[in-house]
Amino acid sequence: MKTPYRVMIVDDSAVIRGFLSRWLNEEADIEVVASAVNGAVALKEFEKHRPEIVVLDIEMPEMDGMTALPKLIEMDRDVKVIMASTLTLRNADISMKALAKGAADYIPKPESTRQADDKEIFHRDLVAKIKALGETRRRKLGEQTPPPVQPTRKELPPVASASGGLYKGANVELRPFRSNGLLPKALAIGSSTGGPQALFSLFEKLKGKLASIPVFITQHMPATFTAILAEHLSKIAGIPCREAVDGEKVENGHIYLAPGDWHMTVVKDGTDLKISLNQNPPENFCRPAVDPMLRSLDTVFGSRLLTVILTGMGQDGQKGCEQLAKSGGYVIAQDEESSVVWGMPGAVATAGLSNAVLPLTSIPGAIENALTGRPS
Structure with a gap:
């Protein structure tokens, strides 16, 4: 018992x-x-x-x-x-x-x-x-715990991570990345429980390094909280961050945060990209949800989308990453040790959809490497 x-x-x-x-x-x-x-x-x-x-x-x-x-x-x-x-x-x-x-x-x-x-x-x-x-x-x-909610795959031996080391976490098989030599044109981040802390740490280390691309974030939060989170991230990142507004034009060097109770997607409008918000039914019990954001970004950026799935409960982001894997996009999942809850990144990692599974402290460097074309 x-x-x-x-x-x-x-x-x-x-x-x-x-x-x-x-x-x-x-x-x-x-x-x-x-x-x-x-x-x-x-x-x-x-x-x-x-x-x-x-x-x-x-x-x-x-x-x-x-x-x-x-x-x-x-x-x-x-x-x-x-x-x-x-x-x-x-x-x-x-x-x-x-x-x-x-x-x-x-x-x-x-x-x-x-x-x-x-x-x-x-x-x-x-x-x-x-x-x-x-x-x-x-x-x-190492204490006794009730059975985990997430289904697990069979135990796998340690596998080489995309960053060159070994990821020894159980049930993880990395997806090989085949570079087409083109740099990412956008960064997408999904997070939930523990996400604000992880985002603070991430953007503190990426300050001054994201001027060349737009950044899209879906963090599971109610509306009042996303407004405050955007203010904090704007100060930390050193570039504008705010709750996304329906119909606004997407610009490089800006962070777009899905507002509470609204799914955030991105659509083409001629030569421009624009934010499109909707209140379609919750996905994975969440609104905003990561999956609809990733689906839309995959349609727009394809293999040139860099995606990071941070700490969080549940499996939101897994289906979106399945689509990204088919397009050849690069996916980083936060590792179990540094996650407050290894639900969302764990679901992506154990499904074999991530190209790298990294501790939070290593993710900013991996993002910078990807954006500058340096080998990782």
Whole structure:
């Protein structure tokens, strides 16, 4: 029998603590071992119960979530903290800062627990995040974990990576890359859980090196959060980044971020390329989703699209990468060790669709090599 993931809920609302505890305790592989009314109480409860995952409210009396966050991580560097907040610009900005300071993920609270759809989405997302983060923690620590959600292929021996080393991760077979000698004309990035932190790190190292191409990002996030993420990325990358606008012309040296609740695609309009947004049904339970972005970019750029799939839950991006593989595009997947959750990059890697599986710290160099034509 697998031991349940141990969770602590920290929120000043007794109502929220109550319904979260009921929801989570209904899951066979989740157990709420503690709850706290603020950060100060949370530190004491954490010491007693040692939860693996903490759902941490931002705004609380006596000690708020941002104050408690580094103290919790100091007590256990492997604890997975999910920041929970109401969907406001201020809280979205605080959540981004929390991710940069060590929080594993965030989740917006529903505006009303009486709205069935809002409750269902919040419930589903919170349970999925807890299980994914709990599994990642236990794998890292070598502890017993419930069976992984993703199907696995047979064990393969270490294989040569496109960067010249060996990727020793299980179930990974790299797709050989046949260069046509032409440089990439665009960069596409897909990410979810852990994505903001990964994007911050990526663009910090790529500052000043992306002026020659457009960059397209789909990060699973609600609308308020994508606006704040774009602001942060614009400062870090040193080139304009904003939520994409329907009908705007695509320009080199610009980063286009899919706005929350909208799929982002790119279409040809004569000699120009333009952004096209839509609210077609969610794909992989997500809107925005990576797959529709990749499908459209493959149609426009084909083999001259460079794609990076970063940390995230689920399999969004896999089908898009299947199309890219047929076109001969170059695909980099983040490796398991550096991913907060190895769902999206793992799905691409284990399906044999990636040309390289790299730690996050090596991906900026691989991107620069591809853009300059240097051998990698």
